[in-house]
Amino acid sequence: MPVRVGILGATGAVGQRFIQLLDDHPTFELATVTASEASAGKTYREAAKWRVNTQIPDDVAEMTVGETAPSAVPDDVDLLFSSLPSGVAREVEPAFLEAGYVVSSNSSNDRMAEDVPLTIPEINPGHLDLIEIQRDERGWDGALVKNPNCSTITMVPTLAALDEFGLESVQVSTLQAVSGAGYSGVTSMEIIDNAIPHIGGEEEKMETESRKLLGEFDGTGIDLHGMDVAASCNRVPTLDGHLENVFAETAEDASPAEAAEAMRASSGVDLPSSPEQLIHVFEDFERPQPRMDRGRGDGMQISAGGLQETTDGLKYNCLAHNTIRGAAGASLLNGELLVADGWV
Numbered sequence: 001m002p003v004r005v006g007i008l009g010a011t012g013a014v015g016q017r018f019i020q021l022l023d024d025h026p027t028f029e030l031a032t033v034t035a036s037e038a039s040a041g042k043t044y045r046e047a048a049k050w051r052v053n054t055q056i057p058d059d060v061a062e063m064t065v066g067e068t069a070p071s072a073v074p075d076d077v078d079l080l081f082s083s084l085p086s087g088v089a090r091e092v093e094p095a096f097l098e099a100g101y102v103v104s105s106n107s108s109n110d111r112m113a114e115d116v117p118l119t120i121p122e123i124n125p126g127h128l129d130l131i132e133i134q135r136d137e138r139g140w141d142g143a144l145v146k147n148p149n150c151s152t153i154t155m156v157p158t159l160a161a162l163d164e165f166g167l168e169s170v171q172v173s174t175l176q177a178v179s180g181a182g183y184s185g186v187t188s189m190e191i192i193d194n195a196i197p198h199i200g201g202e203e204e205k206m207e208t209e210s211r212k213l214l215g216e217f218d219g220t221g222i223d224l225h226g227m228d229v230a231a232s233c234n235r236v237p238t239l240d241g242h243l244e245n246v247f248a249e250t251a252e253d254a255s256p257a258e259a260a261e262a263m264r265a266s267s268g269v270d271l272p273s274s275p276e277q278l279i280h281v282f283e284d285f286e287r288p289q290p291r292m293d294r295g296r297g298d299g300m301q302i303s304a305g306g307l308q309e310t311t312d313g314l315k316y317n318c319l320a321h322n323t324i325r326g327a328a329g330a331s332l333l334n335g336e337l338l339v340a341d342g343w344v
C-alpha cells in the first residue's frame with residue numbers, strides 16, 4: 001500500500017522540488033498540496049510559477065491547491081512534508097501536529113528545540129527516538145522531524161567520517177548558490193560579477209546544527225558534540241550547489257589518505273532516496289565543482305576533494321545540491337526513515 005503524503009508550501013521553490021522528487025516515488029503517493037490563501041482554490045498549474053527543469057506531472061498540475069490548515073488535508077494522508085517560510089511554519093506546524101499528523105519539515109524553525117529530532121538518516125537515525133519525548137512533553141499524537149540547513153548538511157557527513165579521529169575544531173567557509181536564497185532572494189544586479197560575504201543567520205545555523213547532528217542521544221535528550229565550529233558564509237553566482245572549504249582538527253592525526261578512506265567508507269542506507277555511497281571523494285584537486293558534481297547520486301550524494309594536511313590538521317572541499325540533498329531530498333529521506341522505523 002502506498003503511503004499518502006501531502007506538501008505544505010507546495011508552490012514554492014522547495015515545494016516544486018518535492019513534487020519533482022515524489023513523481024514515481026516507490027512508496028509515496030502525493031495526495032494533497034497546500035500554499036497561501038492567494039493560491040488556495042486554484043489548480044496547481046495556475047498557482048505555481050513552475051521553475052524546475054522537468055514538466056509538472058499531469059496529475060499534480062490539475063490538483064486543487066488547499067489552504068495550509070489541518071481541515072483542508074484529507075484524513076487518509078499519513079505524512080506531510082513542510083516547505084513553508086520559517087515564520088509561517090512556526091505558527092502553523094503545531095496545528096498539524098496537534099491534529100495527529102507526522103510532519104517532515106525543511107523549515108528552519110525548531111531545528112534546535114531539545115525535543116525535535118534534527119536528522120540525516122545516514123548519520124543520526126537514532127535521534128528519531130526523541131519523538132517519544134516530544135509527544136510526552138507536547139501532548140500531541142503527531143511528530144515533528146526536521147532536516148538541517150543546506151550548508152550544514154553539505155559538511156556534516158564529511159565531519160561524521162572524520163570523527164573517527166576525534167573532531168576537536170572545524171572552520172568552514174562557504175560559496176553558496178543563489179537558489180538557496182529562493183527565486184527572488186538576490187537580484188541579478190546584486191549577484192552577477194559579485195560575491196556577498198554575508199547570509200543572515202547561516203553561520204549560526206552551521207555552528208549549532210552540526211553539533212546537534214553529531215551529538216549523542218542518551219535516552220533523555222541530545223548531548224551536543226563538543227567540537228568548536230566557526231563558519232563564514234558567502235553567496236556566489238552559481239545556480240545550485242553549495243561548495244565549502246573546511247579546515248578540521250582532530251585529536252588523533254589523520255593523513256589525507258586516511259581521511260579519504262574514512263569518507264569513502266560512509267555508505268548510504270537502505271531507503272529509496274539514499275545514495276549507495278554517501279560521499280564521493282575526488283583525487284583531482286579541481287573537483288568537486290558545483291556545475292559538474294551537484295547532480296551526483298540524483299542530487300543526494302555529497303562530494304569531497306582537495307584533502308591536504310595543514311599545520312594543525314586537514315583541509316578539504318565539499319559540495320552538495322542545496323535544494324535536493326540540502327532541502328526537499330533531505331525531508332523526503334527523513335520521511336522514508338519515519339516510515340521504515342514505524343513512526344508513520
Ligand SMILES: NC(=O)C1=CN([C@@H]2O[C@H](COP(=O)(O)OP(=O)(O)OC[C@H]3O[C@@H](n4cnc5c(N)ncnc54)[C@H](OP(=O)(O)O)[C@@H]3O)[C@@H](O)[C@H]2O)C=CC1
Nearest residue numbers: 009010011012013014035036039068083085086179180182
Ligand atoms: N530555496 C532553497 O534552496 C531552500 C529553502 N529552504 C527553506 O525552505 C522553506 C521554503 O523555501 P522556498 O521554497 O524557497 O520558499 P518560497 O517562498 O519559494 O515558497 C514558500 C511556500 O510557502 C507558501 N506560503 C507562503 N506564505 C504562506 C502562508 N502565510 N500560509 C501558507 N503558505 C504560505 C507559498 O505559497 P504561495 O505560492 O501561495 O505564496 C509557497 O508555497 C523556507 O523555510 C526556506 O528557508 C531551505 C533550504 C534551501
Ligand SMILES: N[C@@H](CC(=O)OP(=O)(O)O)C(=O)O
Nearest residue numbers: 106108149150176180181202
Ligand atoms: N539559507 C540557505 C537556504 C535556507 O533557506 O536555509 P534554511 O533551511 O536554514 O532556512 C541559503 O541561503 O543557501
